[in-house]
Amino acid sequence: MAISKIGTLTIGQAPRSDITPILDAVLPAHVECLHAGVLDGLDDEAIAQRFAVQPGDAVLTSRLLDGRAVVMGKPAVGVAVQEKILWLERQGCEIIVLLCTGEFHGLYSNNAWLIEPDQILPPTLNALVGSRRAGILVPLASQIASELEKWKGAAVTPVFAVASPYTATDDEVAAAARALAEQGADLILTDCMGYTARHRDICARHVAQPVILSNQLLADLLRNLL
CATH class of the missing domain: 3.40.50.1860 (Rossmann fold)
Structure with missing residues (x-):
């Protein structure tokens, strides 16, 4: 099984300058890598509206492109993660690597090889x-x-x-x-x-x-x- 394109998915904004060098170091020259983030293209107001921590929520934290940290409610993040997985799959990614160690239940891809750290x-x-x-x-x-x-x-x-x-x-x-x-x-x-x-x-x-x-x-x- 020759892999030619993989996708990475952070729950913050991509590309992650702190993580991508670690991944790039292991990628063969022939493998293309597409980096995506749950918060890509969103400003502070949009992030607060969609991912605010609700009472009883478990919480997650990640990094924005400007280096700031953001804390989010896990249920909303989980919904967005699944949407992004399917988007990466539509872009032709054969392996999708989730760059978050949090537990997400029920994530799936249709054909891509989904790798979940948890x-x-x-x-x-x-x-x-x-x-x-x-x-x-x-x-x-x-x-x-x-x-x-x-x-x-x-x-x-x-x-x-x-x-x-x-x-x-x-x-x-x-x-x-x-x-x-x-x-x-x-x-x-x-x-x-x-x-x-x-x-x-x-x-x-x-x-x-x-x-x-x-x-x-x-x-x-x-x-x-x-």
Whole structure:
């Protein structure tokens, strides 16, 4: 199966200057990549109207083209993600890669190979960690409750710390890494596509635990498909 065109889908605005270099590094020269975002072409008012967090909503955060972070209600994002998947498929994308680690239920494509990080990362990390304890770095404190459900398959319940990849200072990222280490984490996973090598390097300077970037892990797996 020779793949000639893939699509990536961020829940923010594309292209993601923080993520696309990681993906570009694994793409063969013959593979075209189309980047799309749920918030493409939308201004602040349109984003607020369509994706405002409603009472009881789980929340997601992503990045705009100007580097600002935006927080959105997950149900509205899920609807828009599905619309964009079908749009990418109509553009001829044979593989569609979702650039978000959040859980979305019921996503589908008609023919394209849909790759969802939330289907890949938990079982992969659980198999890697085994009976050790994982430390999960998340962007928002309000996400921890849903994260506990996401990682319920772990042999040992993970521990969590918060530092947004979009707004946290270096000191805040370092403090979050130390908090995970102090809670007994044997390994740290950055559970958001927005964390980059900069965040990994900050953690590495302050703790001994290995740090796994979710976007790099996804790119490494994608490399094998292509």
